[in-house]
Amino acid sequence: MAGLWFEEFEVGQVFEHSVRRTVTESDNMWFCNATLNVQPLHIDFDMASKTEYGQPLVNSLFTLGLLVGMTVQETTLGTTVGNLAMGEINFPKPVFHGDTIHARTTIRAKRESKSRPNDGLVTFWHEGFNQRDELVATCERVGLMRKRPA
Numbered sequence: 001m002a003g004l005w006f007e008e009f010e011v012g013q014v015f016e017h018s019v020r021r022t023v024t025e026s027d028n029m030w031f032c033n034a035t036l037n038v039q040p041l042h043i044d045f046d047m048a049s050k051t052e053y054g055q056p057l058v059n060s061l062f063t064l065g066l067l068v069g070m071t072v073q074e075t076t077l078g079t080t081v082g083n084l085a086m087g088e089i090n091f092p093k094p095v096f097h098g099d100t101i102h103a104r105t106t107i108r109a110k111r112e113s114k115s116r117p118n119d120g121l122v123t124f125w126h127e128g129f130n131q132r133d134e135l136v137a138t139c140e141r142v143g144l145m146r147k148r149p150a
Contacts, residue, residue, distance in 0.1 A: 003072070003079035005148040006110065006120035015105040019070045022100040023058050031062040058095040060137070067128040067137050070103040081119055081144040088140040093130070100131040108140065118147050 032042045040047040041057050048056040095101065109123040122145045128137035 003075055003077035005079055006145040007148055009107050009110050009122050011107055011109060013107040015074050017070050017074055017103040020100055020102045021066060023095055025097045028058045028097060031059050053094060055096055060091045063095050063137050064089060064139060066101055067103055067126050067139060071105045071126055075105060076143055079146050081146060083141060084144050085142040086139055090138045093134050093136045095136050101128050103128050119144050120147060
């Protein structure tokens with residue numbers, strides 16, 4: 001399903017996203033290397049084994065990117081101008097290698113753009129869950145969305 005036009009979003013609308021993704025050790029190591037994040041909790045298996053978690057944590061920014069990315073196909077694919085803001089980002093539980101993430105989006109708000117007559121602003125509330133349906137990430141995102149062409 002392609003993304004929705006501004007007019008197709010309704011406040012309170014909920015999307016249970018169909019894409020699920022298992023996070024691998026390679027994902028985490030690649031992301032940490034690509035972003036120069038040398039936090040031992042993510043990349044030092046020996047050190048991480050001595051923490052309360054007993055294993056490496058997946059980088060939370062990878063989790064955030066995955067969460068938002070999983071929502072694109074059913075909400076913004078081909079119909080967005082871009083992201084304007086992200087906030088209320090939380091990680092209530094850690095993500096580990098082998099966890100399978102799925103996402104839900106709720107539309108919190110929408111309004112016409114004051115400066116761009118062909119666009120509108122949509123506020124998305126994204127929630128990410130692991131395979132046990134434990135909440136692992138949340139994010140409010142404001143997207144500048146295209147209106148349906150005339």
